[in-house]
Ligand SMILES: Nc1ncnc2c1ncn2[C@@H]1O[C@H](COP(=O)(O)OP(=O)(O)OP(=O)(O)O)[C@@H](O)[C@H]1O
């Protein structure tokens with residue numbers, strides 16, 4: 213489904229990602245953990261080409277993201293093509309980023325058009341917001357806003373959904389309602405890559421847990437191995453801080 | 457209750473006087489200086505109004521005689537046309553120039569920067585006289601291949617009439633200011649909004665039209681309204697091109713009858729009324745764009 217090979221990315225002289233290889237099978241849930249500044253967001257943003265990689269390749273469903281191969285060269289795609297590819301990849305932001313001048317339903321329909329209204333309503337119902345269809349983002353709680361954002365990402369019928377710390381801007385009592393929605397998505401077979409500090413969620417839902425540190429993929433495997441029996445010193449050190 | 461009153465009795469206060477605690481009456485603080493200041497200002501206002509009514513110099517008869525007079529109405533229409541056309545052309549230009557100035561393309565960026573620099577620097581009056589005298593610089597204008605043969609050509613003086621020169625000057629002047637107002641609006645929108653739109657695969661132009669601009673409008677509107685009021689009054693400058701707008705027309709009339717003050721007052725009161733109408737319009741447009749921002 214997603215295949216990253218040798219992904220390397222620098223901001224100026226700072227190498228944020230170093231030679232990252234990662235494979236995410238269709239229908240699976242991958243949780244990325246790691247200390248702040250380790251490059252988790254950057255990795256996620258490289259997958260939908262919000263950030264350009266310096267080296268390496270990103271493939272989604274076999275299709276190269278952001279580039280076209282001609283002979284031995286990779287040509288960057290036109291913006292129009294990149295936008296089209298992004299429509300296959302849902303992205304849920306830490307800060308929701310809903311459009312404040314549009315209602316929940318308008319937010320969900322913005323990228324797909326008004327003719328999809330029945331599906332928009334259905335998606336909002338699916339995230340438990342059937343009664344908030346006409347509410348503006350300011351009128352919703354953080355948890356409700358993030359659920360609208362999830363519905364908006366799903367409206368495009370994406371092949372995969374990327375989540376960047378979807379619950380870390382929420383009050384503790386609102387975290388559960390968003391994780392519930394994500395759990396349902398996982399059960400329905402949505403391919404997901406989730407950056408989160410919710411270790412409980414990772415243990416329960418993830419097929420694969422990936423530990424990233426200083427731009428390197430240190431360890432990956434099923435949660436029972438990476439979370440409960442980590443092989444690397446740095447993973448252990450990180451987990452001992454998170455699991456207090 | 458009984459506990460309270462007995463406590464009060466214990467501290468030595470008369471026990472029959474204090475009302476029950478939930479009946480306590482709130483007495484607002486008194487502001488004697490406010491009253492004195494208000495009275496002083498009212499006296500000054502009254503004196504001014506008295507002067508308006510009793511000073512024969514204002515000549516209210518002449519004022520009312522000309523206020524709705526046909527030539528004044530026609531002139532008012534021209535003022536409105538100049539304002540409207542200047543605003544539409546100016547803001548259309550601003551909406552193009554602002555994204556140009558913010559773009560990564562160095563050519564677009566510098567052209568926009570240069571345009572804004574030039575047309576903000578040249579006084580409107582000077583610019584108007586320039587356009588009106590364009591015929592001295594180029595006596596023919598033609599449309600054709602750049603640096604190559606032309607297909608259509610016009611006598612400059614027939615193409616750029618006085619009204620055309622006025623409109624051109626106002627529009628270019630206005631576009632430079634509108635560009636900065638629109639740019640301020642665009643900068644006020646959180647960049648994560650565009651990132652979210654890009655992540656949804658929404659095309660560029662649509663991002664601008666549907667996501668960026670409606671949010672930028674909230675910052676644009678108060679400044680745009682200011683600029684519009686300014687434009688309304690700036691139209692009085694085109695009198696130098698002998699265009700029969702409001703200010704030119706009252707000058708013509710007082711040139712004939714010598715009643716300067718009441719006729720200046722005719723123009724003034726019309727400008728005040730039009731500004732009030734714009735303010736009302738501004739209120740409703742701002743309300744429209746505050747959708748989603750008020751709970
Ligand atoms: N646009 C940018 N320009 C320069 N440096 C950047 C940029 N974006 C990220 N960085 C740097 O890259 C590094 C990795 O950032 P990233 O946001 O991927 O970390 P993260 O693992 O998501 O951290 P967190 O858990 O705090 O969100 C950080 O050192 C950050 O300062």
Ligand SMILES: [Mg+2]
Pocket residue numbers: 252253254376377
């Ligand atoms: Mg991050």
